Amino acid sequence: MSGHSMSVGPGRMGAIMLVAPALLMIGFLFLYPFGYSVISAFTDNGEGSWHLSNFVKAVEFYSKDILFTIAIVTIATALIGILAVAIAGYLTLGENKIAITVLKWLYRWPLFIPFIVSAQLMRTFLAKNGMMNNLLTSSGIIELLAAQSYLDWRGIVITFVWKQTPFVALLVAGAMASIDRTTIDAGRIFGASRLRILIELVVPQIATTLMVGLILSYVVMLSVLSVPLMINAQSPTMLTVDMAWRINSYGDYGVANALGIMSYLFTGVVAWFYLRQSLKDKRA
């Protein structure tokens, strides 16, 4: 009886009122600008007929940057996944209590540092005469003349990985801590090494969480401007730099929005994989 009364009349209105603020926020802050961007990408700043010239121009001018962007975020996402699993795996399966405590304390630090500060840190760390090369030369690992700057694509990848690994590791470590511990013990008693337990028994059980973390990181890295701008602003660079350039130097919102929609498409591809996997899990 009460179920019926919930779905009609004032009850229903109340429910709509409750979700209305959130819906309006999404509408005004996301759907409206997004819709405007889409229209702008396919027209001349929202005027005139529909055409693809902004996309043609974007591909013509920035095809290298598109591939560079995809390569950077893909490599960084893969490395983040490997490192996050390694950190969370050690926190879950490691036996050295001191090492675990130190790692637990250290690995989260980059989470609290903004991207722009991370980029600045990396500039001083990865430059030709930066801290990393100073350390390597002073410890005799490399010759002074062999020192090289990492402030190129490698610098962007290193910064992204350093900044985003703790976030994914945090999610993954939480998921690993919540799996039934005896499934790990069972692996050990049947003779599995730690690495096999991690790869064959633990990671498959937390795969959904890992995927969510990696997709969120992927999306974040696609949208970061400060890191590529500060570490590698020369060509090729990432799409966010190109977008900023089109707007600030030319006031060209059409091409900037076309590049933005391409970023959406890249995100859409990974989101599709995620949704497909979620549906598969639900059916299983």
Add this chain to the structure above:
Amino acid sequence: MVGVGIEIEKLCVGYNKAKVLHEIDLEINPSEFVALLGASGCGKTTLLKSLSGFIKPMSGAIKVAGRDVAQLPPEQRNMAMVFQSYALWPHMTVRQNVGYGLKLRGVGKGQIKAKVDEMLALLGLSDFAERKVPNLSGGQRQRVALGRALAVDSPILLLDEPLSNLDARIRLLMRHEIRFLQQRMGLTAVHVTHDREEAMVMADRIVILNEGHVAQVGTPLEVYEQPKSNFVATFMGAENEIAVHVSRANGSVELIEQGAVKAASLPVSHEIGDGGVNWRATSAGQVLGRFHSSAAHLVADGAVPAGHLAFAGTVTQLSYPGGVFRYEIECSGQHYMIDDACRYAVGDAVTICVPAGGLHLYSDAA
């Protein structure tokens, strides 16, 4: 693979500085089924975890086929285990779960398939081979866990309360299945349980643990009929307790009339089943008597048969658990549970009669 012997010598185990097991000595014969029985916190799970390698002992030795494995990690001990929570890998199918141990041992794909098929057929799981384990019932999951443990042909099978999550009917079925398979394969099995009946029907020998010490080791018959201490008697179900005054004569115990207890002469047992009292007291005088509710019977007319401990009381409660009536009898402020086939009513005056063979006498409550 045929089971191997295990020797546990002066094993001390603890968490941080708190000792949980105190100098445990225990010998388990090849192909023997041993049940570790005790109340929560007695150390039975800790002992099993020490055997499996999940806990490193403070001192002592665990010898498997003569080799000390106490300091080895679990993966190097070649033991198989069935867990209370099944511990199946939820992302794998039944077939993958059962075959994973073999894969770890580097067995070829063809051999794995043949062995897994054999195990699934043995456990009646052939129709579920390709199913993911979350889609199975509790009984089916525990069968998969058992199949996984048996598939690896390990000589030692560790069972950590494997039946406690199952419903009563399946539990009874699985008891016999596990016992049958263990005997058929000749494995050495160590089974942790807090269920007395489960230990009795499954094990060749029972190890009763109390606060980290071995209280008694023996066959189910020995620990039930001849409990060495008041603790073991209580744990084995001799819940009824009565203080009696006794003197000793040649080969018998003389009960001295005191309160509701009538005088009687009871023979002392020399071996199981001879009908005598299980005399464990160190001296005559005031001793503590224990008996099972099923060992005693009631008489209404006060005609006590010879060779029985007898004392009068009143029926205060009755129930019917099946087969016999269960009575609560009140006697001098104490309450006793007695099973009897005859029907009495609440308020009836009765005499509790305990035959000498059903009575255990101890000096103290330890």
